[in-house]
Amino acid sequence: MPNAQIAIYAPVFIMLAVATLVAVLFFVGASTLGKKNPTPEKMLPFECGSESSGGRHVKLSVKFYLTAILFVVFDIEAVFIYPWAIQFRSLGWFGLIEMFGFLAVVIVALVYVWKKGALEWES
Amino acid sequence: MSLTFAISPFLIIAFGAMALMLSEAFAKRSNGLALGTTIVFAAAGAFAMAVWLYGLEDIEGLDTLTPWLVVDRFSLFFDVLLCLGGALAALLAGGYLPEHNLDRGEFYSLLLFSTFGAMMLAAAGDVLTLFIGLETMSIGAYALTAFRRASAKSAEGALKYFLLGSFAAALLLFGFALIYGATGHTDLVGIGAALKAGASKQPMVVIALVLILAGLAFKVSAVPFHMWTPDAYEGAPTPATTYMAVAVKSGAFAMMLRVLLTAFGDPSSMSWSAGWPPVLAWVAVLTMTVANLIAGRQESVKRMLAYSSIAHAGYILVAVVATMRSQTLAGASVLFYLLTYTVSTAGAFGALILCGRRGAEAVSYEDLSGIGRRHPAAALPFALFLVSLAGIPPTAGFFGKWFIFRAAMESGLTWLTIIAFINSVIGAYYYLRVLVYMYMREPAAGAPIAVPMRSGYVTAALLVSALLVLALGLSPTRSLDVAVQAASFGG
Numbered sequence: 001m002p003n004a005q006i007a008i009y010a011p012v013f014i015m016l017a018v019a020t021l022v023a024v025l026f027f028v029g030a031s032t033l034g035k036k037n038p039t040p041e042k043m044l045p046f047e048c049g050s051e052s053s054g055g056r057h058v059k060l061s062v063k064f065y066l067t068a069i070l071f072v073v074f075d076i077e078a079v080f081i082y083p084w085a086i087q088f089r090s091l092g093w094f095g096l097i098e099m100f101g102f103l104a105v106v107i108v109a110l111v112y113v114w115k116k117g118a119l120e121w122e123s
Numbered sequence: 124m125s126l127t128f129a130i131s132p133f134l135i136i137a138f139g140a141m142a143l144m145l146s147e148a149f150a151k152r153s154n155g156l157a158l159g160t161t162i163v164f165a166a167a168g169a170f171a172m173a174v175w176l177y178g179l180e181d182i183e184g185l186d187t188l189t190p191w192l193v194v195d196r197f198s199l200f201f202d203v204l205l206c207l208g209g210a211l212a213a214l215l216a217g218g219y220l221p222e223h224n225l226d227r228g229e230f231y232s233l234l235l236f237s238t239f240g241a242m243m244l245a246a247a248g249d250v251l252t253l254f255i256g257l258e259t260m261s262i263g264a265y266a267l268t269a270f271r272r273a274s275a276k277s278a279e280g281a282l283k284y285f286l287l288g289s290f291a292a293a294l295l296l297f298g299f300a301l302i303y304g305a306t307g308h309t310d311l312v313g314i315g316a317a318l319k320a321g322a323s324k325q326p327m328v329v330i331a332l333v334l335i336l337a338g339l340a341f342k343v344s345a346v347p348f349h350m351w352t353p354d355a356y357e358g359a360p361t362p363a364t365t366y367m368a369v370a371v372k373s374g375a376f377a378m379m380l381r382v383l384l385t386a387f388g389d390p391s392s393m394s395w396s397a398g399w400p401p402v403l404a405w406v407a408v409l410t411m412t413v414a415n416l417i418a419g420r421q422e423s424v425k426r427m428l429a430y431s432s433i434a435h436a437g438y439i440l441v442a443v444v445a446t447m448r449s450q451t452l453a454g455a456s457v458l459f460y461l462l463t464y465t466v467s468t469a470g471a472f473g474a475l476i477l478c479g480r481r482g483a484e485a486v487s488y489e490d491l492s493g494i495g496r497r498h499p500a501a502a503l504p505f506a507l508f509l510v511s512l513a514g515i516p517p518t519a520g521f522f523g524k525w526f527i528f529r530a531a532m533e534s535g536l537t538w539l540t541i542i543a544f545i546n547s548v549i550g551a552y553y554y555l556r557v558l559v560y561m562y563m564r565e566p567a568a569g570a571p572i573a574v575p576m577r578s579g580y581v582t583a584a585l586l587v588s589a590l591l592v593l594a595l596g597l598s599p600t601r602s603l604d605v606a607v608q609a610a611s612f613g614g
Contacts, residue, residue, distance in 0.1 A: 108141050115148035 066118055077106050126184045128177075129194045131170040132202045133242060139163030140235035147228030157217025157580055160231040161210045164238070168206035175199045190310050193248040193381075193612075200458055200609035201245035201377045204465060208370035209238040211469040211584050216362035218578030219476050223484070225271060225360055234366060237263025241374030245381070249310045250299040253378060257295070257342070261288050264371050267363035268355050280351075280358025287341065287351045295338030301331035302386070311385040319389040332387060336402055339382065342375035343436045346410040356429035361484075364425070365472040368432045369465040376439060376461060383443070384450055384612075393447045400447045403440055404539055410437030411546040419553045423486045427553055428471060431512060434550055435464050441536070441543050442527040448534035454610030456526035459603055463523035463595055467511040470588035473581055474505035480576040488560045494575075495562035501575040502561045504585045511592045513554040514547050519595035526603065 045052050084091065084099050091098075113119060127134070143159050175196060179185060185194060213234055220226045240259025247253035265288065269281030303309055305327045306317035322328060341348040356364045383399060392398040411434055418430030439460055445453035478494060478501050479485035495502040511518035524547055531540040595602055 105141070108145060112144055112148045115145075 129174055129182045129185055132167040135167040136235055136239045140232050144232040153226050153228035156228050156231045157213050160213040164206045164210035168203045171199045171202035189248055191249045191252045192246050195612050196609045197612040198246035202242050204373055204462060205238050205241045205370050208465050209234055212362050212366035214580045214584035215365055215473050215476055217580030219362050222480055222576050233263045233266050238370060241370055244374045245377035251309055260374055264367055268359040270360050270363055276358040280355040283351045284355040291338045291341035294334045298331045298334030301327050314386040315388050323389055323391045339379045340406055344433050345406050345436050346413045349433050352433055353426050353429045357426050361472055361476050365469050368468050373461045400444050404444045407437050407440035408542055415546050415549045425486055438527055438543055441531050441539055445530045445534040445536055451607055451611045453530040455606040456530040458606040458609055459526050460523040463519035466588045466591040467508050467520050470508035473584045477501045477575050477581050480574055492560045492564035492566045498575045504589050506558055507589055509554040509557055513551040517596045519592045522599040
């Protein structure tokens with residue numbers, strides 16, 4: 001039933017069309033209707049009111065990346081623990097053992113990164 | 124027998140990987156890790172064989188697992204095959220990594236984790252477990268590709284592989300989502316039943332099938348989804364290339380067979396007029412022809428072997444198409460071919476590793492010239508594996524091709540068989556070209572002369588593959604029987 005299927009999704013398509021229309025209207029309106037009077041001050045990049053300094057390409061230490069990735073691992077762990085905690089009573093012993101198994105795997109990863117020195121900031 | 128026994132191959136690989144990872148972190152040395160990894164692989168393979176011999180009928184509670192993880196003869200066959208591929212790659216790494224100053228223990232844990240994903244892929248009964256298995260396998264392979272950190276080529280190959288691989292995974296996921304929308308099932312058996320009941324007429328199913336086929340074709344590196352393969356295979360350290368060429372490809376074909384035969388096994392999806400067979404047939408023709416033509420023009424032997432692995436995917440696709448008429452015979456020829464391909468390819472890459480040492484990795488044909496006379500012990504196994512890849516008797520590769528051609532003929536795909544045959548003749552050209560360089564050329568004056576490295580690990584890997592190549596080539600019937608049993612899984 002292709003027609004019926006399309007009918008179900010009609011609101012989505014209408015929403016899509018309206019959103020596109022509004023976005024295009026704003027862009028076209030801003031570039032055609034508004035007055036343009038550029039001054040050097042106006043052309044500066046805006047940085048919370050303070051004057052910007054330095055180039056755009058700042059090299060960040062790879063350490064930040066490593067810390068962020070390790071954070072994601074434990075973030076995901078929390079994501080899994082939370083629904084388990086909500087359903088703790090109905091899952092019972094089976095759920096407890098399963099969760100301990102999951103935690104054990106994550107702890108293996110923690111021990112590994114610890115011993116490898118990935119948690120040391122100065123090195 | 125308990126359920127633990129049935130999934131023991133998985134448990135061994137998972138616990139072995141974690142134990143090796145921790146031992147490497149605590150000991151801060153990587154000696155003996157290659158041996159440890161090989162032992163873990165061997166143990167997992169042995170347990171898979173034990174489960175096979177014990178028989179799955181007597182294991183209680185297997186059906187509680189089945190909606191997600193199907194432990195049947197098909198998945199047990201792949202457990203053994205993947206463990207064999209992983210063990211060969213680990214042995215090669217044991218010689219290659221110290222020689223090329225890449226000796227970091229993560230290689231082995233990544234290898235084990237990735238193999239765990241591949242085994243899960245072969246056993247997946249639900250698109251969710253299938254996707255988790257696929258990602259576990261792929262992420263390990265991405266990291267292995269980028270293992271040579273200081274090399275720009277390695278980084279380039281890994282980045283291409285990662286970006287295109289994620290894209291293909293997204294296509295696959297999108298296809299699965301549409302199928303779920305059309306049938307209301309995520310388990311492959313349920314999808315198959317719903318399609319048989321008439322859901323396959325929906326346009327959404329056709330779009331889903333196209334997306335899934337594209338994702339699968341990427342994972343087995345079929346033309347036109349092969350662009351990442353030569354760069355990733357060339358940039359990766361050779362043991363990682365071996366692993367990708369044998370285990371990752373086998374896992375991908377396991378997934379392909381399972382998805383196509385279980386979920387898309389209804390008469391309409393399997394028909395020549397409205398289903399996947401003609402699409403895959405043309406992909407197979409393209410894959411074989413393009414890969415063989417480009418492989419013949421390569422100057423690097425490693426790159427030639429990469430294109431050769433694409434061409435072999437094309438031959439296997441011929442048999443996958445043939446499963447539309449006879450699942451057991453054609454499916455068995457896929458499994459048998461994967462077995463012969465695994466031992467021949469791992470052996471060929473191993474021999475290539477053996478022919479080079481630090482700072483002088485043998486890459487081009489020129490590097491190999493004259494090695495047949497100076498180092499016959501390195502050249503002879505190389506010749507054997509290339510002959511097997513070319514499909515010349517009495518090696519394993521001959522029977523691999525023979526069974527595929529026979530299955531395709533019996534499915535009435537005569538034209539496809541003829542194209543595959545012509546291609547295997549073209550393929551023989553570039554394999555034999557290596558032999559010509561090894562035995563009939565002398566290195567140019569002043570050119571660097573390849574000196575084979577010495578490594579017990581590499582020698583062991585070459586011995587095992589050479590024995591298997593000869594054994595499968597001289598008496599293939601027994602292994603074919605096993606493959607037939609493995610291929611007759613419930614549709």
